[in-house]
Amino acid sequence: AIHGAAGNLSMIQVAAQLMAQIPQDELEKTAVILADERLLLPLLDAIPENIKHFNVTMGLSLDQLPLSAFIYDIIKLHTEAIEEGYYYKGMINILESSFAHTLLENDSRSLVKFIRDNNLIYIAPSSFDAVSKSAILHMILKPIKNVGELIKIVQTVLQQLKTEMLKQENRRLEIEQLLGVTEVVQNLSTIIDNNEEIKDLKTVAYLYKQLVPLKNLDFIGEPVRGLQIMGLLETRALDYKNTIMLSVNESILPAGKSTASYISNDMKYQFDLPTYSEKDSVYAYHFYRLLHRVEKAAFIYNTEGDTLGGGEKSRFLTQLETDQISKHVLTHKHYIFKNSAIKEDLMVIKKEPSYFERLDQIAASGFSPSALTSYVRNPIDFYASKILRISDMEDVEENIAANTMGSIIHEALDKLYQPYVGKVLIKEDFDTIKNQIKTELDIAYNECYTSDSAPLGKNKIIYEVSSHYIKKMVQSDLELVKNGQELIIKSVERKLEAVIEVPQIGKVKIHGMVDRIDQLDGKLRIIDYKSGATDKGNVGIDPEDFTILREDYKKAKAFQVLMYTYLYSLNDTFTEASAGIISFKNFDKGYIPFAFKAGRSYTEKTIDTTVLEKFELELFALIQELYNKEIHLTEKPV
Structure with missing residues (x-):
């Protein structure tokens, strides 16, 4: 019987099935032959329970x-x-x-x-x-x-x-x-x-x-008891009733041309030295000698064509198939894995009492924009991180992760601008700020990235990129001042929080950390730094479609800046403000403000009470959805 199986482990499984079918009284007359001796360990693991005794007459390379x-x-x-x-x-x-x-x-x-x-x-x-x-x-x-x-x-x-x-x-x-x-x-x-x-x-x-x-x-075993496991060369002059041979593939049996010699084939032919064909002849003799008195022989070959010549059965098997010998009854079997399309049903989790208990805890401590937008992105992620509080498995952070780099830049910029809060910035201030960049960057690096070693390799590149971004940010502010504009930093890294009354829910706390609030020529700006790429479409929405804020994660940045402005309005009275993103990844776009879509383009929209009222309705709707028993937590394909 010739068996085709895909991969080494599949061959082992086929061999295990065949071994399990051998009657107990025939085990001593059965040999399992490994053309590829590297399969010995997995084969020993796969020996069926009905085989109590076996003898291994081959070595295993250390x-x-x-x-x-x-x-x-x-x-x-x-x-x-x-x-x-x-x-x-x-x-x-x-x-x-x-x-x-x-x-x-x-x-x-x-x-x-x-x-x-x-x-x-x-x-x-x-x-x-x-x-x-x-x-x-x-x-x-x-x-x-x-x-x-x-x-x-x-x-x-x-x-x-x-x-x-x-x-x-x-x-x-x-x-x-x-x-x-x-x-x-x-x-x-x-x-x-x-x-x-x-x-x-x-x-x-x-x-x-x-x-x-x-x-x-x-291996030390009992040669006259049980199943015999061996390599092909160990079978010489022995007769078996049943044989199971694995890895009967071209390039393994026979091994074919080998380059493990400095003597060329031409030289070997010239001086009558043995060549690869003599070696093949030895293996051919052993292979056919083994079949002389055998009653049942199973040959298993690897059909997986992952290497050169892989998947091709041995020429010895082809010869058995083509020889017209009536005494041989040849059967072929191919083992294949059924590949059925995997239909992944999206996960649905019902809201249990424990969910609402945890939700009340979050409502008391405060919903952040990132927590709410994580729900918009995928409710199951929100459930895992916020409700079950499952964090990602920690590992050694060898290269500074993107979010760690963002933290370093945020931290350094906050410390650089802290002494100038509430002051009209002048050109001389920037001389001092520029001199402090390296000091503050080093402090931020050591705080955000725990390691005893100085920045090396990829970390050195990221350290220099962080330095470059900080210098560009400082230079950008300097240009504003040079152009005669009045720039006042009102606050950096300001934590805003407020308790709101959500209809049908009650009191809910919301909070957020605003990277920078400044005043440019008298105009209030609420700014969030981002280390990733951001474009106008992420911070802009259709004025007729505020519901997209709680439906599409692509608008998470618009949601974030609106929530910061909403929080600011609950802490300080103001008539209107501009809110936006400064993206370090695409710094050339400069300050990207919240905007309304007009045709194919986006036009900056100053946030006033009308905009905030519309945002408030969406915020209330999102929190109400979190509390709604009828709306299950349904996974979104991310």
């Missing part, structure tokens, strides 16, 4: 086992170390390994959490002093001066692992791995001792990578 990767991670940690310390990703790879858990127990989890909580990009040897007193961890993190010290660290780790594993049960396979890796490290130590010129840590890592695949882990 480089396929997790312990060799763990030791390589320790070597790599020191290889990639710089003056600031060890890179956090390498450290996390080590700490998340099961072997680290054996050495450090629960410390391994708490150390990973410590790295993430403190945003450690580089870990110094003393970084974990407050969290763990483990001697083995201290030894792994100890800076090394030469390759000999690195070998000693690895040998100590292996010795400690052996001590811990011998105390536990069912760790026989890991102990076998330990013995194999210890031998490799011993060979590595001998090579280094005999070659004084090896002084570079990268050479140690390279040699380790070269030596590990050469060492095989041999």
Whole structure:
């Protein structure tokens, strides 16, 4: 029987089904043959429960086992170390390994959490002093001066692992791995001792990578009991009643041309040296010899064409198909995954009493524009973040995120303008402000981005971009003053809050943090800084369609500036004001005010009581919708 399955795991599953069908009395007369020996570990995991005994007569290369990767991670940690310390990703790879858990127990989890909580990009040897007193961890993190010290660290780790594993049960396979890796490290130590010129840590890592695949882990089993698992070469001179062979693909069986020799094929032919065709002949002999006395043979090949030659069954199978031998009864089976269209129903959540309890808490503490617009964007996101208070999983922020960059710019600009609140700005003031930019930017950077290291790489670029945006903002204000306009900063980073009476709901608190309120030639301006791109369409609406503010998230910025102006009107009396966005991403557009759509263009609209009354109706409607039991929280495709 020839079976086609897509992918290695599919082949393993087909083999598992075939193994489960073998009668108990025929198990000893059955062989599972792996043309690709790398499938051994997944096959061992997939052996059905009805097979109690099996014998593995093939080795497994050490480089396929997790312990060799763990030791390589320790070597790599020191290889990639710089003056600031060890890179956090390498450290996390080590700490998340099961072997680290054996050495450090629960410390391994708490150390990973410590790295993430403190945003450690580089870990110094003393970084974990407050969290763990483990001697083995201290030894792994100890800076090394030469390759000999690195070998000693690895040998100590292996010795400690052996001590811990011998105390536990069912760790026989890991102990076998330990013995194999210890031998490799011993060979590595001998090579280094005999070659004084090896002084570079990268050479140690390279040699380790070269030596590990050469060492095989041999399995010990009972050769006359149960199912036999082997490679093709182990089948010579043996007869089986049933055989299951995996990876019967071209380029695996036979392997075909190989470039693992410096002698060209022409030279081999000239001097009668064995070529790849002789090797293919050996495999062909074993393949057909195996079929001599077999009653049932199953050949499984990979149909997935993800590599060159992938998906093509072996020429040996093609020959079986084309040979006119009546004694063979050939069957073909193809295993395919049914791909049915996935219909995702949008999530609908009914409003339970607990929802209203939490909503009342928010109403008491205050609804912010971002909370309300998150509901407009997707009610389920609002439910997760505001009602259930589920925050995104924290990780080490290696590169400054876009929102962190925005926070840095906001913070620096607030501190720069704080001393000049309420004063008519003059040209000389900007000289002082410009001199303070670097100082305030550094303070803001350290406050918003937790890291011991100075800005490096991508962070350095973002730091300089932040500096550029701040300078452009200051220069923009200076130009206004130079042009003879009167600029007064009324407040920066002002928190506005008010309690409003929402019909059918009652008292509800709303609040917001306005980045800047200024007065330009006597005209009040309420300004929000944005680090992302903004255009007029985001801050403008159709004068006949205020309902879009609570229906379309694209108008979230218009909603935000209107809510800030509405809050300001409840705190300070005024007749009219301009409200808008200054976007750092597209700074050339300058101040983008709230506008009304007229045809295809947008015209600035001064916000007066009429506009605020219309906005108030939409605000009330949005809060009423939040409280409406009949309107379920329905997911929006974002």
